[in-house]
Amino acid sequence: MTAPTRRTGNRDALMALLAADRGIDRRKFLKGVGAGSLLMLGGPALLAACSRDGGNGGDGDRSFTFANWPLYIDVVEEDGWFETSSLEDFTEETGISVSYLEEVNDNTEWFAKVQAQLQAGQNTGRDLVALTDWMADRMIRLGWVEELDHSKIPNFSNLESALLNVPFDDGRKYTLPWQSGFTAIGYNPNLTGRELTKLEDIFDPAFSGRVSMLTESRDTLGLVMLTMGIDPATFTMDELHQAIAKIKPYVDNGHIRRFTGNDYADDLVNGNLAVCFAWSGDIVQLQLDNPDLQFLFPEEGLMLWSDNMLIPKGATNIDEAHEWMDFVYRPEVAAKIASWVNFIPPVVGTKDALLEIAEEMEDEELAELADNPLIFPSQEVLANTHPFRGMSEDEEREMDEAFQALIGA
Amino acid sequence: MTTTTLHEPELARMARRRAMVPYLLLLPGIAWLLVFFMVPILRLIGVSLQSGVYPNYEFTWQWDNYARLWTTYGSQVWNSLRFAFAATVICLVLAYPLAYFIAFRGGKWKNFLVVMLLMPFLMPFLLRTLSWKIILADEGIVVSTLKTLGVIGPNATLLATSVAVVAGIAYNFLPFMTLPIYVSLEKLDRSLIEAAADLYATPREAFRKVTLPLSMPGVVAGTLLTFIPAVGDYVNVLLLGSPSEFMIGNVIQSRFLVVLDYPVAAALSFTLMTVIVLMLIPYVRATGTDDLVA
Secondary structure, X not given: OOHHHHHHOOOOHHHXXXXXXXXXXXXXXXXXXXXHHXXXXXXXXXXXXXXXXXXXXXXXXXXXXEEEOOOOOOOOOOOOOOOOOHHHHHHHHHOOEEEEEEOOOOHHHHHHHHHHHHHOOOOOOOOEEEEEHHHHHHHHHOOOEXXXXXXXXXXXXXXXXXXXXXXXXEOOOOEEEEEEEEEEEEEOHHHHOOOOOOHHHHHOHHHOOOEEEEOOHHHHHHHHHHHOOOOOOOOOHHHHXXXXXXXXXXXXXXXXXXXXXXOHHHHHHOOOOOEEEEEHHHHHHHHHHOOOOEEEOOOOOEEEEEEEEEOEOOOOOHHHHHHHHHHHOOHHHHHHHHHHHOOEOOEOOHHHHXXXXXXXXXXXXXXXXXXXXXXXXXXXXXXXXXXXXXOOHHHHHHHHHHXXXXXXX | OOOOOOOHHHHHHHHHHHHHHHHHHXXXXXXXXXXXXXXXXXXXXXXHOEEEEOOEEEEOOOOHHHHHHHHOOHHHHHHHHHHHHHHXXXXXXXXXXXXXXXXXXXXXXXXXXXXXXXXXXXXXXXXXXXXXXXXXXXXXXXXXXXXXXXXXXXXXXXXXXHHHHHHHHHHHHHHHHHHHHHHHHHOOOHHHHHHHHHOOOOHHHHHHHHHHHHHHHHHHHHHHHHHHHHHHOOHHHHHHOOHHHOOHHHHHHHHHHOOOOHHHHHHHHHHHHHHHHHHHHHHHHHHOOHHHHO
């Protein structure tokens, strides 16, 4: 779904399909339709053959390559708010051209694509990539991430303090959040017939067969742990298995219809799902199509995650990547991006900057965004959010095995 | 230019060179197969015998990896085979009359109809599959009609069941079945059917003894083109099924991408390929595909 559709509210069958398409493109969906089928045919050898050449043009011609998720940065639109995009602004100001790749459809898929090169110590051709916490964790653990030079990112000080010391990267030595978001419950009150208040409601037998959870194991297990009073930031492996054991009977009896990526979105819009685990930014956008849809801030708490910018080992345009990170950590730039992507900006002062821009442009709709608790959450909400703890390789493997068995694979 | 007489050795050289031509022409194809099929397959077999935890795999003749298909993933294998079989049968039942109609009754519309048959391919595979979510939606027209008619219970759904998965697979692979059948019907010598009629065959007998046998290469090709990719499919299950419908493709995908268990994923892939080939050899033998091979 693109912003023009959002704003004109155009709805017919085709648009529904396009909305679904957005779901496909966005995060974490269809773990590697492309890479997966290639892998099935040819294995890692073929993947290595698919990789891009690294490097950029000669001296004086400054540029860098940024691999990001689709629809995850502002673009210029006919009836959009801005005349230029952040990418254009950056190039205009610094003379650095950005080769912007919307190629991260899924953490695991992207990892599969570049892992052979990283393992061989080769340049992947990407100077910056945005990966979700746990994948950033894995990359750091494998030693495949360049350390950041904070002196080249003066705006580093604008980072939200809550995001500074994360389990996998204390003090943000390697990574810098691109966008953050909540995971909790999205639901359709017309189908549930009642207001929901807590995560445990997802197990209400009344919703049997109209419930989905996420294939992203940390989101699903974290939320279920919260229903059991287990802290996802400190759980033991025993507790993790308890959470899986709690979900298992609901998979077996069909209470949980599916485990999804972003594709819960069109099921929720089409009424196939009443309650699902959902990502906040998605619900903000779905609400523009169907204002009835609700994102629940559950009593037990929410999961908080980030997608993090990091520089893969062997990157050649490290200075340029730093300049970009510094640029997007200006509140006014963060505001521009947030107005389009609708996730939580990790930059202090973004809300004020957005209000300022809205006032200048005398645009009330833009100003309303600043009041959206899903984009600019209150301190109380933030205090009730939980990260998922970092894991060792063995723990991760153990969890993946158990969770994949749970979801049918 | 003046004509010159060629000497014996030159003629011999030319003959030799001419004899080389077929091989030279084959070279790109062979090179392609070698680089993009044989090498990856050998590599796949190599990986399938490794053990360890990513990224440190070691080659240890880990034959256990091959046992996993049967010990752990029996239900997914069973799902793959029965869904693919059901979809292939549905495709055949739908495609044969369709191809027959286009080939024999298409008239001046023939080309148009063939193009229409291919139309769905202009839409991305994912969107084609997603459209089934709308068709079979819980609140959609199909489900509500079936409920009104009492065919399914008031709380029943079609999505997230094997019905939806098989429907999705059958729909996605229908053209692969129809086209080969169409081609074999199209090139069929019509005078043979006339001859059958002249020899007092009823239209039904003529169909059974002339048309059907002559279209068998198309049927065999169509069933192979449908069944083989259908066994490995995982997208339809992902979008239209539920965890209990997961197929072996979903397992391989999850092993490769999520668990990073390349050895078992490779072993599963290779076993799947082998099983399909072994299953199809008797089928191809029995149905006779001289035309297919020739």
